[in-house]
Amino acid sequence: MRRARFWLGAVVAGALALGVGCDDDDDNDGNFDSVPGMPGQPDDPDSGTPPDLIPNIPDAGLIQTLSDAQIARVLQVANEGEVMLGQYAAPLATDQAVIDFNNQMVTEHTAVKQRLDALLAAEGITPEDSPLSLQLQAEVQQLMDVLQGPNAPAAGAALDLALLSAQLNAHARTAFIGDSLLTPQATNTALQQELASERQAVQTHINEASDLQSAIVLPPVEP
Template structure:
C-alpha cells in the first residue's frame, strides 16, 4: 500500500512541478534542460534565446519566489497530518518571510525597484494553481498520500527555484549586494531541498525501528 501511495504522490507532484518546457518538447519528461527555453517577449528576447533580466527584474523574481513559499506553507500546513510535513511548511512560512524582509531592506538600501516580468507573474500563477490542485477533487485524501503530495510539491517548487537561480538569475546579476543576497538565498533553498527530500524519503520508506 505504501508503494502505491508513493506513486500517487509522485504523479501528483509531477503535475504540480513549476515547469517551463513548451512547444515540441511538451511530450518529454520535464527536465532542468527544458526549463529556460520559454520565450518571455516582454523581456526583449527572441524565440529560443534565454531570458535576459535586469537586476530590478531579478529582484522581483526573488521576491515572488519567497512570497510563493510563504503562501504554499500557509496553505499546506493545515492540510497535512504528518507532523514533519506540518513543521516543514510552518518553517517555510517563518524562514521565507524573514528572507523576504531582508531582501526588501537590501533593495531599498541599494535603490533597486523590483520590476515584474512574464516570469515573475507566471511564478505567482503557478503557486496559485498548485494550491488549487492540492485541494482539488483529484487530490489524494487526507493522510499519508496527501502528506506525500504536499512535501513533494514543496520539493518540486524549491528545485525549480534552485534551477532558475543557478541557470538564469545569478549569472546575470550586476549589483554585488544583490548577487550576495541571491547566493545566500540559494544556499537556504538547498537546505530546504535536502530537508524536504529526507521527509519525502521517510514517508515512502520509514526508518526501521530497532
C-alpha cells in the same frame, strides 16, 4: 549585462520533471545539478503521489534578459510563493514533521523576504515585474489549485507526500532558475550576495523536505 537564452516553460517543466532529493554529501556545492530525483513524480508509482498532481507547465518560448530590478522581483515572488504554500499546507498535514516544516517555510521565507526588501531599499533597486516573475506567480497558484482539486489525495500519508512534493517542486524551480538565469545576470554586488545566500537556504530546504519524504515512503524498520 550578459544575455541569457532561456525557455521559461521548458526550464520550469524540467525542474518539475527532474524533481529533487537529498544529497547525503553535506559538502555539495549547492548547484541544482547536484540534486537527484525525488519521490512523488509520475515515474514513481510507489510514492503515494498521483501523477496528475504534478502540473503541466506550457513552454512559453521566452528569451529572458533580466535587469537587477527584474531579478529582485523574481526573488520576491519565489519567497512569497513559499510562504503561501507553507500557510496552505501546515493546517492540512497530518505528520507533525510535515506540519513543522511548512510552518518553518512560512517563518524563514518571510524573514528572507523582509531582508531582501531592506536590501533593495538600501541599494535603490525598485523591483520590476517580467514575464518570468508573472509566470512564477501563476505556477504557485497552479500548484495550489492542483492541491485543492479533485485529484488531490485524501488526508494522511499520501497528502503529506503531495504537500512535500509541492514544496520540493517550488524549491527546485527556484534553484534551477537561480543557477541558470538570475545569478549569471545579476550585476549589483549586494544582490549577487543575496542570491548566493538564498541559494544556500533553498538547498537546505530541499534536503530537509526530501528527508521527510523518504521517512514517509520508507519508514524505519522496527527491530
